[in-house]
Amino acid sequence: MKYNVNAIRNDFPILHREVYNKPLIYLDNGATTQKPLRVINCIRDFQRFRNSSIHRGVHYLSEQATGEFENARKTVQQFIHALHPHEIIFTPGTTASINGIAFSFGEKYVKAGDEILITEMEHHANIVPWQMLCERKKAVLKVIPFSDEGKLKLDELDRLITPKTRLITVIHVSNTLGTVNPVEEIIRKAHASDIPVLVDGAQSVQHTPIDVQKMDCDFFVFSGHKVYGPTGIGILYGKEKWLEELPPFQGGGEMVDVVTMEKTTYNGLPFKFEAGTPNYIGAIALAEALQYISGLGLDHIAAYEQELLDYGISKLSELEYVKLYGTTRPKSAVISFNLDGIHPYDAGMIMDKMGIAVRTGTHCAQPVMQHYGISGTIRASLALYNTCEELDALVDSVKKVKTMFS
Ligand code: PLP
DSSP states (O other), X not given: OOOOHHHHHTTOGGGGOEETTEEOEEOBXXXXXXXXXXXXXXXXXXXXXXXXXXXXXXXXXHHHHXXXXXXXXXXXHHHHTOSOGGGEEEESOHHXXXXXXXXXXXXXXXXXXXXXXXXXXXXXXXXXXXXXXXHHHTOEEEEEOBOTTSXXXXXXXXXXXXXXXXXXXXXXBOTTTOBBOOHHHHHHHHHHTTOOEEEEOTTTXXXXXXXXXXXXXXXXXXXXXXXXXXXXXXXXXXXXXXXHHSOOSSOSTTSEEEEOSSOEEEOOTTGGGOOSSOOHHHHHHHHHHHHHHHXXXXXXXXXXXXXXXXXXXXXXXXXXXXXXXXXXSSBOSEXXXXXXTBOHHHHHHHHHHTTEEOXXXXXXXXXXXXXXXXXXXXXXXXXXXXXXXXXXXXXXXXXXXXXXXX
C-alpha cells in the first residue's frame, strides 16, 4: 500500500483551517493529536442516537452501549496484543493510569526503605506520583541518568537495581527528546531480579506497533487523545496476575460485588479498577481511532514519520544557530531545538503568527531541561498527517525568527 498523505489529510477537517489567514501547520502532536472525521462522527452519532449508561441496564439502549464498550476493550486488547480483554482497564488517561498503579502497587508492596527506579527523562506524570508514594511510604526514588545525546545510561542499571528495588518505571519514547528507549532490555534485566516494569507508552503507541506480550512489560499506559482519539480516556494495561493481586485504587459503583455497611467485596477484572460510570463514549471513540490507524498500518505510519523526521532534522541541521536536543537513535518523531540567544517562548510566539503551532517550554519534563541547563526548548512533534512542505515552512519560520532577532 502506498502511503497517501494527501488523502490522509482529508480525513482530518481541522487541517484545512487557517490561523491568522495562513494555513494551519500543526506540529504540536506530542501534546495532542487531531481527530479524524470518523472519530468525530462516532462521538456525535453515539450521543445522538445510541446514548445510554452501560452495565446493569436491561433495556435495549443500555445493552447496545454495553456491547460497544466491551467491544472497544477488545479492540484495545488486539491493538496492543494483550493476552486477555480484562487486562485492559479504561482510565481518564496516562496520568490517571500511573497514579492508580503508584497508589495500588505502593499500598500493597512498598514499605519504608524500598526503592522505585525511574529515569531522568520522564514526563512529570511518571515522576510525581512516585515521589508522592515515596513520601507516603518513606521509600526512596532512584534515577537512571541519560547522556547528552539523550540515551539512557543502562550500564548504570546493574548498580541501581538492588534487593530493595520494588518497581521500575520508564518512558517508552521521550516526549522531549524523541529517544526510543530499549524497554525490552530494561524489562529483561528487571525480571531477572523479579522486579515488575511499568512502561509509559503515551508517546509510543501512536508511532509504532505495540506488542505488550513480546515486550513483556507488567504495565503499559497511554492516553486516547495522543493517539487520534478523544480526551478523558486512557488505558492501563496490566498483566492478569498483577491486576488480580493489586487492590483497587478507587472505590464506588461497579467495582463492587457485595456491599454491606460492615464490608465490601470487590468485582472481578476489569471492573475492580473501573469505579463509577466510565467514559464509555470516550472508550468507543478511542477504539474507532485505533481502528483508523490500524487501517493505515502502524508500520507504514512509522516508516513515513521516520522520513519526515530525517528530513526535518537534516534541514534544521544546516542552520548553525540551531541546537538540537536528543540526537541519539532510535528516535521518534520529535524535534526539540533552540535558537542561539533567542528564548524559545519568543520564537514560538513569532512562529505562531506564521501559522505554525509548536510547543515551547519544559514539556512537563523539567529534569530534562535541568540536565541541559536550559529553560526550555521549541518542540515540533510530528504525526502521520504532516508533510515535508510543512517542515520547509517550519525551517523558513526559524530563519525568519533569527533574522528578526539579529
Ligand atoms: N507521559 C508522557 C510521555 C507524555 O508525553 C504525557 C503527556 O504529554 C503524559 C505522560 C501525560 O499524559 P496525559 O496528560 O494525557 O495524562
